[in-house]
Amino acid sequence: METNIEKNVRTLIGQKAPGSVLIHSDLMQGFAVEFTRGGKEKFIADHNDKLSLLFGNISIYQPTFNYKFLPEKKTDVRNRRSEVGVLSEYFRKNVADWYTxxxxxxxxxxxxYTYNEPVKASGPEIDPFGDTSFFNYLYDQDTLLFHYGSEFKHSTVLHYIERKLGTVPYRYDKIFEGIVVDGDEEISVRYKYHVRPWGKHLDYDWDKIIADLVNENILYKQEENNTRICFCSVREMTDFLFTKISGDPLYLLDKETLQWVAPSLDKLGRAFTKSDFE
Known part of the structure; x- marks a missing residue:
C-alpha cells in the first residue's frame, strides 16, 4: 500500500515525465520498508522494487563511485564495489545492464546504453566532469536527479557545473596516471581530477543553494515521518546555477570558505594552482 508521500512523489514525477533518472540513496530515510532481523538483502531489494515501480520503464542510473584508483593507480571496472551506498551496490550487481x-x-x-564512453583506448586524458563525461550525458538527456533519502548536498553534479564554467578560482586540477582494467583489456589513462585546496576548509552554502532552487520551482522536496525525498531536472539546475556562478564565481561557497578564499584570491590576483598548496 502506498503512503501519502509515495503518492505525492508519483504525481510530481508523472507531471515532469522524465526519460531517465539518476538516483542517489540513503535507505534509512527512503520510503517506509519493513526491516526484519537478518533480512538486509530483502530490505535493499524491497527499496529497489519500490523505485522500479515508481519510475516504470524509464532508464535508471545509479552512481557506483569508487575512489581507490587515486591512491592505487589501477581499477578493475567489472569487480570494483560501489562506495556510495548499499542500494547502488545492489543495483550494480543485480539490476544494471551496463556500467561506465x-x-x-x-x-x-x-x-x-547510448553514452559515448571516452575510456576506449590507451592514452586518453579523462575529465570526469567535462564535455565527454557521463555528467554531460545526464545534462543532454535532461535526466531527473532524484535524492532518495540522501541529502541534496551530496549532489556531485555541482562539480560538473563548475567545470562547465571552464574553471572556478578556488579549485585546481591534478593529473593521476593509471590503468583501467576491463576484462582482458588494460587501458592507460591520464585522469584530470578537480580538487579542493589541500588542507583547507572548502564547502558550499547548501542552505542558500537549496532555497534558491526551491524558490525558482526547480527543486522539489517532500518529507513525511522518516522519509525524505528531493528531486530536480539536471538541466534546469545546471542552467540556473551556471548563471549564478557566471555572475559571481564564489556564489556556491559558504561563509567559512569565503573568509579565507576571497582575500587569498585578491592577494594572488589569479585563480589557485596546485603549487599554491602542494
Missing amino acids: KDPVFSFSGKGP
Whole structure:
C-alpha cells in the first residue's frame, strides 16, 4: 500500500515525465520498508522494487563511485564495489545492464546504453566532469536527479557545473596516471581530477543553494515521518546555477570558505594552482 508521500512523489514525477533518472540513496530515510532481523538483502531489494515501480520503464542510473584508483593507480571496472551506498551496490550487481569505465566517477544503468564512453583506448586524458563525461550525458538527456533519502548536498553534479564554467578560482586540477582494467583489456589513462585546496576548509552554502532552487520551482522536496525525498531536472539546475556562478564565481561557497578564499584570491590576483598548496 502506498503512503501519502509515495503518492505525492508519483504525481510530481508523472507531471515532469522524465526519460531517465539518476538516483542517489540513503535507505534509512527512503520510503517506509519493513526491516526484519537478518533480512538486509530483502530490505535493499524491497527499496529497489519500490523505485522500479515508481519510475516504470524509464532508464535508471545509479552512481557506483569508487575512489581507490587515486591512491592505487589501477581499477578493475567489472569487480570494483560501489562506495556510495548499499542500494547502488545492489543495483550494480543485480539490476544494471551496463556500467561506465570512468576510474572514479562511474555509473551503472538499466535501459538503453547510448553514452559515448571516452575510456576506449590507451592514452586518453579523462575529465570526469567535462564535455565527454557521463555528467554531460545526464545534462543532454535532461535526466531527473532524484535524492532518495540522501541529502541534496551530496549532489556531485555541482562539480560538473563548475567545470562547465571552464574553471572556478578556488579549485585546481591534478593529473593521476593509471590503468583501467576491463576484462582482458588494460587501458592507460591520464585522469584530470578537480580538487579542493589541500588542507583547507572548502564547502558550499547548501542552505542558500537549496532555497534558491526551491524558490525558482526547480527543486522539489517532500518529507513525511522518516522519509525524505528531493528531486530536480539536471538541466534546469545546471542552467540556473551556471548563471549564478557566471555572475559571481564564489556564489556556491559558504561563509567559512569565503573568509579565507576571497582575500587569498585578491592577494594572488589569479585563480589557485596546485603549487599554491602542494
